Amino acid sequence: MEIIKIVGIGLISLIIIIMLKQYKPEFAIYASILAGVLILVLVMDKLTGIIDLINSIASKASVNTKFVALLIKITGIAFLSEFAVSICKDSGESAIASKIELGSKIVIISMSVPIISSLLELILKILP
Amino acid sequence: MNIDLLFKIAAIGILVAVLHQVLVRAGREDQAMMTTLAGLVIVLTMVIKEISTLFNTVRTLFNL
Numbered sequence: 001m002e003i004i005k006i007v008g009i010g011l012i013s014l015i016i017i018i019m020l021k022q023y024k025p026e027f028a029i030y031a032s033i034l035a036g037v038l039i040l041v042l043v044m045d046k047l048t049g050i051i052d053l054i055n056s057i058a059s060k061a062s063v064n065t066k067f068v069a070l071l072i073k074i075t076g077i078a079f080l081s082e083f084a085v086s087i088c089k090d091s092g093e094s095a096i097a098s099k100i101e102l103g104s105k106i107v108i109i110s111m112s113v114p115i116i117s118s119l120l121e122l123i124l125k126i127l128p
Numbered sequence: 129m130n131i132d133l134l135f136k137i138a139a140i141g142i143l144v145a146v147l148h149q150v151l152v153r154a155g156r157e158d159q160a161m162m163t164t165l166a167g168l169v170i171v172l173t174m175v176i177k178e179i180s181t182l183f184n185t186v187r188t189l190f191n192l
Contacts, residue, residue: 037182079186
């Protein structure tokens with residue numbers, strides 16, 4: 001059922017954007033951003049189930065929950081930056097898109113420092 | 129959070145385009161530019177509200 005809403009919103013906004021691009025291109029960008037936001041918010045509530053599933057599996061498999069929480073955080077960052085990058089690329093500003101991508105990569109790497117350090121400690125322990 | 133926001137934006141866009149043409153024909157270019165800017169700002173406030181709801185849901189969901 002959700003897929004019909006998603007496809008519907010996408011097609012309707014496509015038609016509106018094509019119509020608006022002819023008269024006022026500024027409003028076309030607004031319509032594309034709003035279509036993206038509507039679709040994302042529509043699928044958001046399904047994501048909570050997935051995240052709870054991941055957490056429960058991680059706690060059962062006795063994986064360190066700190067890392068799983070960090071992974072979920074990193075997914076959120078990637079999710080948002082992909083949203084902004086695709087909008088910037090769509091409106092022709094690929095320079096800004098690459099800057100956002102670079103920034104989000106740096107944020108993700110800076111957040112994953114503890115994971116990398118714990119991995120290295122693990123490896124050192126294993127080596128004789 | 130539904131589809132009529134899109135239709136509102138389309139309506140405002142077309143209205144501003146028509147107003148712009150009418151004012152330009154009537155020889156008032158500055159007022160035409162003013163109406164375009166006003167339309168832009170109105171739509172901007174609507175879009176920013178939706179974007180902030182998206183950011184809040186993402187923040188609470190991924191506990192960023």
